[in-house]
Amino acid sequence: MSGRVLVGVKRVIDYAVKIRVxxxxxxxxxxxxxxxxxxxxxxxxxxxxxxxxKKLIKExxxxxxxxxxxxxxxxxxxxxxxxxxxxxxxxxxxxxxLGPLHVSKILAALAKKEEAQLVILGKQxxxxxxxxxxxxxxALLDWPQGTFASEVSLEGDKIKxxxxxxxxxxxxxxxTPAVLTADLRLNTPRYxxxxxxxxxxKKKIAxxxxxxxxxxLTSRLEVxxxxxxxxxxxxxxxxxxxxxxxxxxxxxxx
Amino acid sequence: MMNANRLVVLSKxxxxxxxxxxCNVRHAGKKVQxxxxxxxxxTHCRQLAYAKDLFLGLLNKDEVFPYPEVxxxxxxxxxxxxxxxxxxxxxxxxxxxxxxxxxxxxETLKGLKELGLFxxxxxxxxxxxxxxxxxxxxxxxxxSLDGSIAVTLAxxxxxxxxxxxxxxxxxxxxxxxPKLASGEHIAAFCLTEPGSGSDAASIQTRxxxxxxxxxxxxxxxxxxxxxxxxADIMTVFARTEVVVDGxxxxxISAFIVERAFGGITSGKPEDKLGIRGSNTCEVSFDNVPVxxxxxxxxxxxxxxxxxxILNSGRFSMGSSxxxxxxxxxxxxxxxxxxxxxxxxxxxxxxxxxxxxADMALSAFAMESMAYLTAGMMDRPGLPDCSLxxxxxxxxxxxxxxxxxxxxxxxxxxxxxxxxxxxxxYLRDCRILPIxxxxxxxxxxxxxxxxxxxxxxxxxxxxxxxxxxxxxLAVSMIIKKAMSRTTxxxxxxxxxxxxxxxxxxxxxxKKLELSVTHxxxxxxxxxxxxxxxxxDEQIALKRVADVLINLYAMTAVLSRTSRSISLxxxxxxxxxxxxxxxxxxxxxxxxxxxxxxxxxxxxNDEANIKKIAAAVFQNRSYICSHPLDRTF
Numbered sequence: 001m002s003g004r005v006l007v008g009v010k011r012v013i014d015y016a017v018k019i020r021v022x023x024x025x026x027x028x029x030x031x032x033x034x035x036x037x038x039x040x041x042x043x044x045x046x047x048x049x050x051x052x053x054k055k056l057i058k059e060x061x062x063x064x065x066x067x068x069x070x071x072x073x074x075x076x077x078x079x080x081x082x083x084x085x086x087x088x089x090x091x092x093x094x095x096x097x098l099g100p101l102h103v104s105k106i107l108a109a110l111a112k113k114e115e116a117q118l119v120i121l122g123k124q125x126x127x128x129x130x131x132x133x134x135x136x137x138x139a140l141l142d143w144p145q146g147t148f149a150s151e152v153s154l155e156g157d158k159i160k161x162x163x164x165x166x167x168x169x170x171x172x173x174x175x176t177p178a179v180l181t182a183d184l185r186l187n188t189p190r191y192x193x194x195x196x197x198x199x200x201x202k203k204k205i206a207x208x209x210x211x212x213x214x215x216x217l218t219s220r221l222e223v224x225x226x227x228x229x230x231x232x233x234x235x236x237x238x239x240x241x242x243x244x245x246x247x248x249x250x251x252x253x254x
Numbered sequence: 255m256m257n258a259n260r261l262v263v264l265s266k267x268x269x270x271x272x273x274x275x276x277c278n279v280r281h282a283g284k285k286v287q288x289x290x291x292x293x294x295x296x297t298h299c300r301q302l303a304y305a306k307d308l309f310l311g312l313l314n315k316d317e318v319f320p321y322p323e324v325x326x327x328x329x330x331x332x333x334x335x336x337x338x339x340x341x342x343x344x345x346x347x348x349x350x351x352x353x354x355x356x357x358x359x360x361e362t363l364k365g366l367k368e369l370g371l372f373x374x375x376x377x378x379x380x381x382x383x384x385x386x387x388x389x390x391x392x393x394x395x396x397x398s399l400d401g402s403i404a405v406t407l408a409x410x411x412x413x414x415x416x417x418x419x420x421x422x423x424x425x426x427x428x429x430x431x432p433k434l435a436s437g438e439h440i441a442a443f444c445l446t447e448p449g450s451g452s453d454a455a456s457i458q459t460r461x462x463x464x465x466x467x468x469x470x471x472x473x474x475x476x477x478x479x480x481x482x483x484x485a486d487i488m489t490v491f492a493r494t495e496v497v498v499d500g501x502x503x504x505x506i507s508a509f510i511v512e513r514a515f516g517g518i519t520s521g522k523p524e525d526k527l528g529i530r531g532s533n534t535c536e537v538s539f540d541n542v543p544v545x546x547x548x549x550x551x552x553x554x555x556x557x558x559x560x561x562x563i564l565n566s567g568r569f570s571m572g573s574s575x576x577x578x579x580x581x582x583x584x585x586x587x588x589x590x591x592x593x594x595x596x597x598x599x600x601x602x603x604x605x606x607x608x609x610x611a612d613m614a615l616s617a618f619a620m621e622s623m624a625y626l627t628a629g630m631m632d633r634p635g636l637p638d639c640s641l642x643x644x645x646x647x648x649x650x651x652x653x654x655x656x657x658x659x660x661x662x663x664x665x666x667x668x669x670x671x672x673x674x675x676x677x678x679y680l681r682d683c684r685i686l687p688i689x690x691x692x693x694x695x696x697x698x699x700x701x702x703x704x705x706x707x708x709x710x711x712x713x714x715x716x717x718x719x720x721x722x723x724x725x726l727a728v729s730m731i732i733k734k735a736m737s738r739t740t741x742x743x744x745x746x747x748x749x750x751x752x753x754x755x756x757x758x759x760x761x762x763k764k765l766e767l768s769v770t771h772x773x774x775x776x777x778x779x780x781x782x783x784x785x786x787x788x789d790e791q792i793a794l795k796r797v798a799d800v801l802i803n804l805y806a807m808t809a810v811l812s813r814t815s816r817s818i819s820l821x822x823x824x825x826x827x828x829x830x831x832x833x834x835x836x837x838x839x840x841x842x843x844x845x846x847x848x849x850x851x852x853x854x855x856x857n858d859e860a861n862i863k864k865i866a867a868a869v870f871q872n873r874s875y876i877c878s879h880p881l882d883r884t885f
Contacts (some may be wrong), residue, residue, distance in 0.1 A: 016344075032823060036337065075334060192338045194370030196382055201331070 002098045003058030005048045007082065008037060009105055010039040011066055011073040012127045021228050027096070028226065036190040040122025042189040044081075047152060048120050049081035049188065056154045057117065059083045063110060065103055067091040071205060078200035079192035085205035090217065092138040094210075097219035099128075102210070104136035109213035111141055116177065118159075120152055126169040134181035144174035150185040256506035290587060305641040308804055309704035311710060311773020312743040313766065321751035321816040322629020325665075332392050335385075339396045342369060344708040345675060349400045352531035353678050356523070358402055366437070371397065371407055375436025376419065380431035386627040386839025387569070394570040394579030395621075401682030402531025406846055408452055409480030412432075413690075417508055418490040420566065421551040421559050426510060430487055437726055442485035444476040444511075450842070451637070452695045454491075455557055459539065461492035467546055470494070470509065472517075475538040478689075482535040485519045486513050489550065489563075490539070496554040507555035509544050509838055520618035526622050528681030565640035566711055569631065572624025577652040578679065579617040582661045583610065584674075590664055600664065609660040616653040618831045622809035623649065641853070644696045645802045651686035651693060658683045697798035698791065703793075704801065705787055708776050743770045745809070755815040757829055764806045768843045772800055775847050782853070792859045794847045800855055803839040810835050839877035 013019065013032040022029055037045075048060045062077035064070040065088040076084035090098055090104055111119050119141075126130035138145035146152070150169070153160045163170045164183050192200075192222030210217055236242045248254045284665070324332070341732045346365055352358055357717040366372065376382025383540050397404045415434045418426055433439040450457045450729050459474025472492050475481075487510060494507040511518070521536035587610060590600040602607045627642045661674040662669035669676040747754045747762040754762040779797070783790055814832040819824040868876055 072330070072334070076337070079338075080333070081327070173619060191342055191365070193368050194335050194338070194374075196370075197331075197334050198378070198383055 001246060004114055004116050005051065005057050005118045005120060006107065006111055006114060007041075007044050007060060007077065008103070008119070008133070009062055009064050009073050010038040010122070010125050011047060011064060011078050011124055011235050012036050012038045012071050015126055023227055025225050027223070027229060030173050032071075035069065035072075038122050038125045038127075040124060040126075040184070041073075042209050043184070043250055044120040044180075045077045045080050045082060046187045046189040047180075047182055048118075049190075050079065051118075051152075051154070053231050054170055055175045059193075060210050061086060061116070061210040062095060063088065063107065065098060065106055067088050067095055068199055075197070075200055076144050076192055078203045078205075079197040081192060081196070082203075084203055087205050088208050088213075089211060090210060094217045097221070097222060097223075100130045100132035100219065102215060102217050103161060104133050104140055105212055105215045106213055107133070107137045108140040109215060109222075110208075111137070111177075113213070117198050118177060119143075119179045120135075121179070121181050132204075134179055138179035141177070141179070142176045145180070146172060146174055146178060147181040148183040149180050150183050152186065218235060273390075273774075282753070303637045303639045303642060304808070305700075305801065305805060306704055306819050308769055308772060308801060309708040309776045311403040311770045311776075313747065313769050313808075315746055315753050317630065318626060318812050319815065320526075320819075321626060321812040322388070322632070325815075328389070330385070331424060332389055335389070336392065336396060336797065339369060339371070339393060342366075343396055343399050346571040347400050347403065349402075349675065349678065350672075352400065352402050356525070356530040358406060358531045362403075363406075363437075365408070366403065372410060372440075373431075374411060374770055376411070376415070376435040378432050380427055380435055381430065382435035387631045388625060390571040391570050391628045392880055394509060394574040394644070395580075398574035398577045400531070401529045401583060401685075402680075405480055405529045405532040405685075408567065408570070409443060410441045410485075411569065413443035413563050414481065414485065416443075416563040416566060417550045418510060419507070420562060422590045424512075424683035425547065426550070427805060430510060434487060436735050439486040440481050442486050442488045442537075443563070444479050444482075444490040446476060446478050447474065448477050452692055454560060455506070457491060457493065458478060458504065459490070459492040460495045461509065461544070463494070463546075464543075469543045470540040470549075472509065472511065472539045472544055477525075477536045478534055478536050479537045480532055482537045483523055483533045487511070488513070488518075488537070489554050490537075490544075491560055494553055494556075498554075503554075503561050506556035506560070507553045507684075508550040508556040508559045510550060511539075511542060511544050515542050515544060519625070522780050524684075528678070561640075562751060564691060565643055568647040569627040569639070570625055571686065571690070572620045572627070572650045575650040576617045576621035576624065577684075579613055579620070579657050582676075582679065583617065586610075586613075586661045586664050595640055596766055606664060606798060609664060612660065613657045613832055615835050615838075616657050618828070619652045619806045619810055619835055620646075620653065620812040620841060623806055626809045626812060642805060644700050645805045646699070647690060648693045648696050649802050649869070654686055655680075655683050677809065692731060701794035701797040702788065705776065705780065705797070712777070743767055745769060753815065754811050755818045757818060758811055758814060758832060761807070761833050762811055764836050764840040765804065765811060768800075768804055768807070768840055768847075769875040771847050772843070775800075775850050779853060790859075792862060793850060796850050800843050800846050800850075803843050807836050807839050 012035065013030065014036045017034050020029045028044065045062065051057045052060055060082040062074050062082040062085045064074050066190055067090065071087050074087055078085055105151065107119060119137060123134065135145060144237050146159060146163065147159050148164045151162035151166045157176050158173050158191065159176060159178055161180065164185070189200045238247055294670055304314050307314050338671040340364060346364060370383055373382030376384070378384040397407055415431070419431055434441055437522060445454055447457050447459060449668060455599045459472065461472045472490060474492060483704065490509045490511045491506050493504045494506050494510065498504055517540045519538045524534045526534060555625065587601070590606055590610070594602050623646045625644050627639055630637055630642065631639050658676070658680045662680055665674060668674055743766050745766040746752065747766055748756070748759045779787060779793060810832045814825070814828045816827050
């Protein structure tokens with residue numbers, strides 16, 4: 001076993017930003033807007049670094065697909081403790097249509113190339129909320145998957161994963177190599193301290209193109225329109241239950 | 255008639271150097287003198303930075319144009335560093351709790367140490383981050399979000415350990431800096447005493463050399479020491495006996511004192527109006543033994559070190575105040591845009607709009623000045639930017655106080671309650687004009703340093719004249735005649751070799767006019783008062799205020815020229831801000847310069863002194879009550 005873990009990190013609009021739709025409804029405004037690492041990706045990086053600190057794995061490689069700015073996100077992962085980074089360059093039109101299927105193909109190719117023992121991703125990105133990349137990557141690699149992980153423990157060459165599902169918690173044991181996706185309660189990500197950021201400057205980030213990995217980026221999806229959620233209308237106060245029923249009938253609700 | 259005058263002037267030059275100043279002043283051909291300056295001092299050492307030459311009506315545009323640039327790598331680094339600090343402050347810092355309990359929780363302090371915020375400017379080889387002044391200023395914008403934390407950090411590294419950093423020996427640095435950078439040890443700066451605040455040179459704490467010459471014993475007490483209760487390493491200033499040219503003198507020396515040396519007691523924390531989470535207390539030294547290796551710099555050279563330390567930390571107040579005001583603008587504008595009265599939102603009313611414009615202008619000027627100064631300080635060759643740093647401090651502290659007060663006003667009653675952070679910001683802000691050198695003392699420093707410089711130049715010119723430099727005199731006369739016919743002033747900001755962007759031409763002209771007018775006024779004052787200018791505080795206050803405005807105008811012009819040239823986002827707005835600011839500053843300067851040109855009794859200074867004298871004589875207000883009767 002190589003003892004190498006691949007962690008995928010995505011650059012998204014910061015969670016605290018108020019999103020605005022572009023006037024032509026083709027997408028959201030990203031120009032000049034604050035971006036940061038997807039919160040679930042942060043949890044994934046933290047888990048990988050923890051495993052390394054426990055000496056259960058040897059190397060953490062952070063991967064990001066995107067334009068030049070994706071390197072900032074990789075640098076943050078490096079500052080949190082990843083050993084090196086891989087920046088898969090995707091820009092312009094390709095980046096706008098980049099989706100989970102493309103990313104999972106890229107990650108699968110990299111996992112094979114880097115002989116990774118484990119691929120850890122965030123369960124979903126907060127911009128598109130797809131929740132697909134981890135599952136697709138596992139399928140492409142034909143590896144077992146532990147998704148929505150809230151607890152991970154390595155036991156020999158198997159992994160015990162506690163998953164957060166609708167009914168409660170499910171515990172499974174899977175073989176390695178495997179793909180895991182991190183859920184909220186898996187851990188609390190550390191702050192990238194300033195000294196670590198300075199140290200991270202010396203860590204390497206390799207540049208790769210999707211074509212080098214044999215991945216084509218043509219999209220099978222077309223975004224027709226993006227709209228803001230409907231404005232919340234004002235409520236109406238009524239005096240009695242009778243009034244309530246008549247109002248509901250009036251507006252055609254019952 | 256003109257010819258006769260010129261001859262008279264010429265002969266007077268040869269008669270006595272003393273009168274030279276008088277002649278120059280009485281005949282308003284100041285431009286001549288300036289041109290002369292440039293010829294005599296073109297090889298003048300650049301170490302004096304920008305502001306001093308303004309006193310001569312000179313604008314060293316190369317010092318301040320173009321606006322300092324950081325490399326792409328440094329900019330990436332700055333952005334990387336800012337993100338986790340912002341995150342920490344927004345998630346882990348409970349400012350209301352810190353203020354209420356008058357304490358920074360251990361957890362929070364630990365987080366700050368782990369982030370690396372305790373050793374920002376300590377070089378990497380000693381375990382710090384080795385940041386430049388510019389990067390330090392950038393981070394100060396974020397740490398200022400909590401006043402107590404900002405002051406704790408600043409007391410530790412901007413002044414507490416600065417002495418070791420700038421004047422320490424290699425051995426001292428190796429010994430102390432690593433633990434200070436990690437935050438394992440906290441530093442404090444111990445200068446002020448009960449009897450010596452602004453008058454720092456009068457401190458009484460003594461350090462006496464032991465019999466065996468291996469230790470100094472320090473005795474005395476210091477007050478208002480930030481981090482005084484928890485500091486492990488202190489920079490202490492005390493009087494030592496030195497022998498200068500065979501004469502015994504009492505001069506101040508700087509010492510690195512460890513609490514572990516014993517004999518140090520810290521009083522209870524002061525109950526303060528603001529920055530309540532910052533520990534401030536009395537520190538007493540009772541025969542504290544300090545090894546001689548712990549003297550910083552030379553024995554007897556402590557005062558200079560103290561001044562250097564204080565000068566080097568001041569500029570960051572500009573960026574920290576700007577950071578706070580920018581936050582206030584966000585918070586307050588949200589309220590003003592949604593709160594409705596008289597069927598309109600507050601943001602539609604002129605008086606409210608004025609407040610926001612003022613806040614934007616203040617933040618704009620403050621950050622422009624701060625980063626201009628930081629950029630100048632980061633230049634190789636260690637330029638002396640103490641004057642510029644002092645100006646940034648005075649401007650920022652006073653404008654910040656006004657802006658916070660106005661922001662609170664916008665919220666009305668709500669702003670007055672503890673449910674909102676405005677009252678805490680106001681209380682935290684009030685210390686700004688007081689500490690790190692009161693604004694009164696700094697104004698004197700600003701004005702007198704410049705006046706002294708201008709006075710020296712004038713005196714050396716007189717010497718040149720006395721040597722019989724006819725060529726000098728003749729060219730001056732010609733230039734004087736010329737300047738009476740041409741009414742325009744050109745200091746090189748606009749035009750063919752101009753450094754200011756053409757869209758800012760009007761404002762640049764205003765700056766040039768103001769600078770020239772200022773140069774003349776300085777001469778007038780030197781002539782009128784000579785050496786006694788030192789006692790004319792009211793006049794000096796105006797001089798300092800004019801200079802601060804000039805520096806602010808320079809900073810905004812430089813910054814905006816750069817923004818336009820680069821095509822930065824929203825640079826149109828910057829042009830608007832710059833023009834508005836320069837307009838206001840120009841007219842304020844005009845008023846003050848006119849006041850300075852007036853001789854007493856026209857300028858009210860004598861009256862002010864009389865009123866004050868009467869008050870002090872009785873130690874109270876002396877008028878009879880308006881309801882009193884004599885019949």
